[in-house]
Amino acid sequence: MELQVAVAKVSKYAVRESGDTLEMIERPHGGLSFVLVDGQHTGHGAKQVSNLVAHKAIALLAEGVRDGAAARAAHDYLYTHYDGKVSAELHIVSIDLVSKTIVISRNSHCPAIVGDARGIRLLDQPSEAIGVHRRMKPVIAELPLEQDASVVVFTDGVLDAGVRYGQSFDVVALVETLLADPTVGAQTLADVILARAVELDRGRAGDDTSVLIVRVVPRTDADPARRLAVRFPID
Amino acid sequence: MELQVAVAKVSKYAVRESGDTLEMIERPHGGLSFVLVDGQHTGHGAKQVSNLVAHKAIALLAEGVRDGAAARAAHDYLYTHYDGKVSAELHIVSIDLVSKTIVISRNSHCPAIVGDARGIRLLDQPSEAIGVHRRMKPVIAELPLEQDASVVVFTDGVLDAGVRYGQSFDVVALVETLLADPTVGAQTLADVILARAVELDRGRAGDDTSVLIVRVVPRTDADPARRLAVRFPID
Numbered sequence: 323m324e325l326q327v328a329v330a331k332v333s334k335y336a337v338r339e340s341g342d343t344l345e346m347i348e349r350p351h352g353g354l355s356f357v358l359v360d361g362q363h364t365g366h367g368a369k370q371v372s373n374l375v376a377h378k379a380i381a382l383l384a385e386g387v388r389d390g391a392a393a394r395a396a397h398d399y400l401y402t403h404y405d406g407k408v409s410a411e412l413h414i415v416s417i418d419l420v421s422k423t424i425v426i427s428r429n430s431h432c433p434a435i436v437g438d439a440r441g442i443r444l445l446d447q448p449s450e451a452i453g454v455h456r457r458m459k460p461v462i463a464e465l466p467l468e469q470d471a472s473v474v475v476f477t478d479g480v481l482d483a484g485v486r487y488g489q490s491f492d493v494v495a496l497v498e499t500l501l502a503d504p505t506v507g508a509q510t511l512a513d514v515i516l517a518r519a520v521e522l523d524r525g526r527a528g529d530d531t532s533v534l535i536v537r538v539v540p541r542t543d544a545d546p547a548r549r550l551a552v553r554f555p556i557d
Numbered sequence: 558m559e560l561q562v563a564v565a566k567v568s569k570y571a572v573r574e575s576g577d578t579l580e581m582i583e584r585p586h587g588g589l590s591f592v593l594v595d596g597q598h599t600g601h602g603a604k605q606v607s608n609l610v611a612h613k614a615i616a617l618l619a620e621g622v623r624d625g626a627a628a629r630a631a632h633d634y635l636y637t638h639y640d641g642k643v644s645a646e647l648h649i650v651s652i653d654l655v656s657k658t659i660v661i662s663r664n665s666h667c668p669a670i671v672g673d674a675r676g677i678r679l680l681d682q683p684s685e686a687i688g689v690h691r692r693m694k695p696v697i698a699e700l701p702l703e704q705d706a707s708v709v710v711f712t713d714g715v716l717d718a719g720v721r722y723g724q725s726f727d728v729v730a731l732v733e734t735l736l737a738d739p740t741v742g743a744q745t746l747a748d749v750i751l752a753r754a755v756e757l758d759r760g761r762a763g764d765d766t767s768v769l770i771v772r773v774v775p776r777t778d779a780d781p782a783r784r785l786a787v788r789f790p791i792d
Binding site for chain 1: 558559561562565575579582589608611615616619702743751773776780781784786787789790
């Protein structure tokens with residue numbers, strides 16, 4: 323098998339800094355974790371919040387702390403740092419090679435979409451943002467790390483795309499269509515979802531908009547290399 | 558302009574875990590940092606060392622600590638943790654959007670290659686591994702973040718490729734040839750260098766082998782999206 327992960331993100335139109343932060347880290351016992359944080363509001367303030375939360379979660383995951391505990395700690399840290407006045411939405415998606423599962427931890431009103439060879443389903447249990455309530459817990463789902471497993475996680479720039487223009491983005495339907503092709507790559511999924519969100523916002527993203535895809539596909543060849551590619555526009 | 562970063566890595570042939578660790582982090586004031594660590598020996602022990610060092614450096618960079626200070630701190634930490642008995646080679650490559658430079662910090666006997674529109678040059682000032690001497694400092698180079706700027710960093714699996722078979726890998730010549738095409742992408746550079754190293758080792762990498770490329774290319778279109786793609790084979 324081969325794991326593919328792809329992220330595509332844009333900031334709100336005409337805002338230089340995205341309030342969404344995405345970080346990845348190698349898990350000390352094997353595997354990778356991805357942390358996607360949407361800080362309250364937009365611009366520099368939101369970026370500072372999302373950076374703070376993402377870096378706290380990443381630092382803990384790097385030390386082997388479990389995802390649920392890392393999410394709780396990131397909450398406590400944000401709550402303490404801003405006195406309960408600033409919120410953030412937090413997603414952690416981990417590929418855990420020890421338990422051979424993909425773990426999805428949500429503190430967000432955005433659902434996640436998971437799929438496998440049998441179809442897709444929505445992870446939309448009620449879940450609260452971190453930082454503003456004294457107590458909080460993440461909503462955690464786990465799926466087997468097996469062929470065709472797919473996870474789609476996004477911030478509210480995707481969820482609310484087109485709303486200003488009286489339209490709505492049926493992400494589930496789009497993902498279902500895309501996954502009908504079993505060879506579809508993670509990068510394609512991310513790019514198509516982001517492009518559709520921006521299109522619904524008439525080319526001007528109404529909010530920071532990020533999408534994270536994790537997908538397990540067949541090994542195409544015997545190539546044992548791990549690869550990472552980043553594209554980062556500079557003004 | 559557009560920043561492209563690519564990493565390709567394989568572990569030593571028939572060894573499950575690579576002793577090389579690559580991590581990235583977003584810099585709090587803007588930009589990205591990449592940390593590549595080669596832990597002493599191979600296998601699980603080396604992985605633990607390189608994870609420890611990489612995660613310490615990443616945590617500090619995430620807090621806004623400057624690269625040189627992060628390298629020194631990672632050294633002190635490793636030196637303290639293993640009582641001066643375990644070494645690691647450490648590279649930090651940062652794209653700093655504040656100073657508008659690429660900063661290359663080396664604690665490695667492997668040279669780095671940097672290039673621009675005028676040609677390429679080797680960064681091969683003597684530089685020591687971290688962890689084993691009481692005092693150490695990184696060798697730091699800085700180049701302008703401008704069109705055609707290129708950085709090639711690698712671990713000793715690349716440097717010593719083919720040595721067992723009486724051959725040597727002229728990485729500089731290969732990079733020079735590849736960069737003669739100004740449109741060559743970071744991913745191609747990384748893939749070709751890794752493939753050549755493994756080829757010189759007759760298909761069985763003699764050591765953990767990693768290559769990191771940073772390249773500044775013209776913006777191909779108005780697309781403002783940041784993208785990340787990961788490929789990770791699973792046994």
